[in-house]
Amino acid sequence: MSSPRRLIVGISGASGIDLGVRLLELLSQTDIETHLILSKAADLTRSLESRYTSESIRNLAKFVHPAGDVGASISSGSFRTMGMIIAPCSVKTLAEIATGVTSSLMSRAADVVLKERRRLILMVRESPLNLIHLRNMTTATEAGAIIMPPVPAYYTGPSTVDEMLTQTAARALDLFDIDIEQIKRWGE
Numbered sequence: 001m002s003s004p005r006r007l008i009v010g011i012s013g014a015s016g017i018d019l020g021v022r023l024l025e026l027l028s029q030t031d032i033e034t035h036l037i038l039s040k041a042a043d044l045t046r047s048l049e050s051r052y053t054s055e056s057i058r059n060l061a062k063f064v065h066p067a068g069d070v071g072a073s074i075s076s077g078s079f080r081t082m083g084m085i086i087a088p089c090s091v092k093t094l095a096e097i098a099t100g101v102t103s104s105l106m107s108r109a110a111d112v113v114l115k116e117r118r119r120l121i122l123m124v125r126e127s128p129l130n131l132i133h134l135r136n137m138t139t140a141t142e143a144g145a146i147i148m149p150p151v152p153a154y155y156t157g158p159s160t161v162d163e164m165l166t167q168t169a170a171r172a173l174d175l176f177d178i179d180i181e182q183i184k185r186w187g188e
Helices: 017-027 040-049 054-058 091-099 105-115 131-142 161-174
Strands: 006-011 033-038 063-065 083-089 119-124
Touching: 006 017, 006 105, 017 033, 017 040, 017 054, 017 083, 017 161, 033 040, 033 054, 033 105, 040 054, 083 091, 083 105, 083 161, 091 105, 091 119, 091 131, 105 119, 119 131, 119 161
Parallel strands: 006 033, 006 083, 033 063, 083 119
Antiparallel strands: none
């Protein structure tokens, strides 16, 4: 008996909540069991810069875990997952992960993913970067995370923001060997 394919999706308070939403939309077309953490800061950012309601985002995930529930299933290494994507990933969340501070379920789940040697993708959404951000990225990378800023793939010739979001989200899912039909690949 094989365990279900599970992926944790974290959405933190950085600008760019549409990226996390697109990941959930794409994952809803697969057999992946999604576990969502929406931070309080992400919910605030959502209310300021997007057309989504908190409920509409939560409805995209199979399971939703409150950000303060550090006793949730995904906070344990014995709960098997493929790993975690945080999109967007705020520099605060990055800093907590890089320093091992687990003050919320978001950073605790990321810490568990790292200690279990599972894949952790941090779609850090900040610009310009200062030295503290860069050092935290280095530390997180040395611990096993993959830093993947949501940089558009211009070679695909996107004509809309929606196309850029889909391509970026699909490339992140590629890192888990999740093939999304809408992805445009170089040379194909």
